[in-house]
Amino acid sequence: MSEPSAAGGRRQDGTRPRGRRADGSAVEDILAAARAEFAERGYGGTSVRGVARRAHVDPGLVRYYFGGGKPELFAMALARREIDPAGVVATLVADGLDGLGARLLDVVVGTWDAPGGRERFRMVIAATASGQDHLVRDFLASEVFGRVRAALPAPDADLRVGLVASHLVGVLVTRYVLELEPVASAPREELVALVGPTLQRYLTGELPGA
Amino acid sequence: MSEPSAAGGRRQDGTRPRGRRADGSAVEDILAAARAEFAERGYGGTSVRGVARRAHVDPGLVRYYFGGGKPELFAMALARREIDPAGVVATLVADGLDGLGARLLDVVVGTWDAPGGRERFRMVIAATASGQDHLVRDFLASEVFGRVRAALPAPDADLRVGLVASHLVGVLVTRYVLELEPVASAPREELVALVGPTLQRYLTGELPGA
DNA sequence: AGCAGTATTCCTCACATGAGGAATAACGCG
DNA sequence: CGCGTTATTCCTCATGTGAGGAATACTGCT
Numbered sequence: 001m002s003e004p005s006a007a008g009g010r011r012q013d014g015t016r017p018r019g020r021r022a023d024g025s026a027v028e029d030i031l032a033a034a035r036a037e038f039a040e041r042g043y044g045g046t047s048v049r050g051v052a053r054r055a056h057v058d059p060g061l062v063r064y065y066f067g068g069g070k071p072e073l074f075a076m077a078l079a080r081r082e083i084d085p086a087g088v089v090a091t092l093v094a095d096g097l098d099g100l101g102a103r104l105l106d107v108v109v110g111t112w113d114a115p116g117g118r119e120r121f122r123m124v125i126a127a128t129a130s131g132q133d134h135l136v137r138d139f140l141a142s143e144v145f146g147r148v149r150a151a152l153p154a155p156d157a158d159l160r161v162g163l164v165a166s167h168l169v170g171v172l173v174t175r176y177v178l179e180l181e182p183v184a185s186a187p188r189e190e191l192v193a194l195v196g197p198t199l200q201r202y203l204t205g206e207l208p209g210a
Numbered sequence: 211m212s213e214p215s216a217a218g219g220r221r222q223d224g225t226r227p228r229g230r231r232a233d234g235s236a237v238e239d240i241l242a243a244a245r246a247e248f249a250e251r252g253y254g255g256t257s258v259r260g261v262a263r264r265a266h267v268d269p270g271l272v273r274y275y276f277g278g279g280k281p282e283l284f285a286m287a288l289a290r291r292e293i294d295p296a297g298v299v300a301t302l303v304a305d306g307l308d309g310l311g312a313r314l315l316d317v318v319v320g321t322w323d324a325p326g327g328r329e330r331f332r333m334v335i336a337a338t339a340s341g342q343d344h345l346v347r348d349f350l351a352s353e354v355f356g357r358v359r360a361a362l363p364a365p366d367a368d369l370r371v372g373l374v375a376s377h378l379v380g381v382l383v384t385r386y387v388l389e390l391e392p393v394a395s396a397p398r399e400e401l402v403a404l405v406g407p408t409l410q411r412y413l414t415g416e417l418p419g420a
Numbered sequence: 421a422g423c424a425g426t427a428t429t430c431c432t433c434a435c436a437t438g439a440g441g442a443a444t445a446a447c448g449c450g
Numbered sequence: 451c452g453c454g455t456t457a458t459t460c461c462t463c464a465t466g467t468g469a470g471g472a473a474t475a476c477t478g479c480t
Contacts, residue, residue, distance in 0.1 A: 019446025020457040042340030045254015047437060058459050063439070065457095070438090122339045129336035129387045130252030137388050145390075162384065162393040163404060169388065170380015174372065177339045178347050178379065180355075183372040194373060197418050198408055208407050229476025230427040257467060268429050273469070275427095280468090 016058075027065055029055040034077040039119040043074060043132045074133065078120055083111065086143035093151045101164065101199025104148070106192045108168055112176060113188060121176045140165075148203075156207065163202040171195060226268075237275055239265040244287040249329035253284060253342045284343065288330055293321065296353040303361045311374065311409025314358070316402045318378055322386060323398060331386045350375075358413075366417065373412040381405060 010016050020026075033054035037046040048070060052059040066072045092103045112121050127133035149161040171191060174183045183191070220226050230236075243264035247256040258280060262269040276282045302313045322331050337343035359371040381401065384393045393401070 016459065017446080018444055018458045018460090020448095020455095022447065024457095026457075038340075040341050042252045042254040042336060042342065044252040044256065045340065045342070048439095049437065059438085060440095060460080061458055122341075125383075125387070126252065126336045126339035129332040129339065130248075130255065131250050131332075132252065132255070137390075140388075141390060158392050159396075159404075162390055162396075165388075165390055166380040166384040166393055166405075167377050167408075168380070169383050170376040170378070173335075173379050173383055174376040177335070178351075178375075180347075180351060180372055180375055182368050183376055186369075186372075193418050194369075195376075198377075198411075201408075208403050226429065227476080228428045228430090228474055230425095230478095232477065234427095236427075258469095259467065269468085270430080270470095271428055 026055075026057060026061060030057060030062055030065065030073075031077050034073050035116060035119045035123065038074060038077060038123045038127075043070075043123075043127045043130065046070065048073070074123070074127070075135070078123060078136070080120075085111070085139075086147065089144050089147050093147055097151065097204050099196075099200065100148070100151075101201075101203050102192050102196030104164070105168060105171070105196055105199060106188065109171070109175070109188050109191055112172060118176045121172060125173065125177055152203065159207070160202055163207075164199050167195065167199060167202070236265075236267060236271060240267060240272055240275065240283075241287050244283050245326060245329045245333065248284060248287060248333045248337075253280075253333075253337045253340065256280070258283065284333070284337070285345070288333060288346070290330075295321070295349075296357065299354050299357050303357055307361065307414050309406075309410065310358070310361075311411075311413050312402050312406030314374070315378060315381070315406055315409060316398065319381070319385070319398050319401055322382060328386045331382060335383065335387055362413065369417070370412055373417075374409050377405065377409060377412070 030051060034046070034051045037051050037054060041050070048062050049059045051073065052062050055062075062073065063069070066076060088107055089104075092100060092107060095103070111117060124133070124136045128137050145161050145165050148164065149157050152160055171183065174180050175186075176184075178184075240261060244256070244261045247261050247264055251260070258272050259269045261283065262272050265272075272283065273279070276286065298317060299314075302310060302317060305313070321327060334343070334346045338347050355371050355375050358374065359367050362370055381393065384390050385396075386394075388394075
């Protein structure tokens with residue numbers, strides 16, 4: 001038979017075959033397509049149908065797997081279950097304040113440097129900037145930077161962690177969103193060597209005007 | 211007569227009055243509405259009709275004034291003619307490298323702290339993150355940071371200006387997009403005092419591992 | 421008051437969207 | 451091979467979008 005099997009290609013009469021795929025790849029294809037669409041078009045410019053088109057499935061299938069629609073699709077496209085950021089940061093902090101700046105930057109850049117990380121970061125920033133998603137921001141504030149802040153001595157812990165967050169986020173935005181050279185393609189170790197001491201100064205050093 | 215005059219409110223029969231407004235406010239209303247819509251919905255989520263609704267005008271009027279459609283609307287909503295950023299930076303650089311870090315941060319934060327600045331910044335970041343606008347990024351790279359870079363001695367001028375840009379952008383994103391306290395509401399002078407020295411170190415100080 | 425210019429609206433069209441629901445055919449097991 | 455389950459498609463509907471074009475009424479000048 002020259003007809004395509006399972007979902008996807010069209011028959012002579014224009015219809016597409018139904019039935020499940022043997023390799024069960026539909027969900028992964030949808031999620032990958034969603035990541036690409038959200039990264040390229042932003043939250044508002046991404047449609048369920050656009051994602052379906054890109055994944056070569058019917059929009060009804062997207063609805064079947066992600067009944068919550070675009071919000072659920074966004075959340076699932078972002079989710080990564082292999083990494084527990086809060087747990088990682090807790091471990092970094094538990095190793096003490098010395099060198100924490102460099103370790104933080106190392107882990108953060110390493111995380112977003114991973115495959116798909118750039119897309120995810122752009123998704124988050126774009127959605128947050130256009131007020132459509134606050135979940136990741138709030139998670140970062142409470143579970144990530146909140147743990148760093150808890151390890152710092154008063155009275156200026158909030159200010160210190162705010163400065164660290166500012167610089168960290170700036171490196172990420174410059175690297176993944178603005179793609180300004182040489183920051184965009186600098187080796188991670190180089191960034192850590194250059195920026196780590198600054199973060200450490202913000203964490204434990206003397207603040208000007210304090 | 212109890213009927214509304216010129217554009218806007220509805221008559222008893224549901225139609226709206228036509229004809230120009232006496233105060234010529236239509237364009238400004240459209241632009242203000244565009245800024246709000248782009249900031250709240252992102253580029254892809256903003257429609258010409260949505261802007262028109264918000265501005266209380268007919269979508270045809272938006273098309274009349276901004277015949278290039280959404281792209282032109284975006285560009286004009288962003289444009290500010292009272293400020294020449296490149297010229298401002300050129301003046302700052304002309305005053306010498308000493309204290310340039312603090313002066314840069316002071317001007318940059320002061321600029322975006324101005325009314326409407328937060329919205330504009332979020333518009334730019336969201337659009338850039340979702341790959342829909344590169345103009346402002348490219349302008350910043352060549353006309354703003356490019357002028358700073360030209361004033362620095364080789365051989366690591368690119369790296370230095372990249373670090374400065376990273377930290378500057380991070381402060382803006384943390385202040386206007388993530389809205390993390392206490393950076394979000396810190397007085398400008400406080401930010402300048404805290405971060406200025408770091409920027410200066412990146413501009414003229416010793417870089418670690420150099 | 422009359423009138424010209426044009427800002428502003430209304431109408432129309434083709435196409436896209438999210439969402440609900442029924443039909444169907446593919447997979448995998450016995 | 452037969453069959454049950456369900457992944458996957460197709461169909462339909464209401465609503466929204468950008469864009470073109472004609473009509474109209476308001477402003478401001480004479």
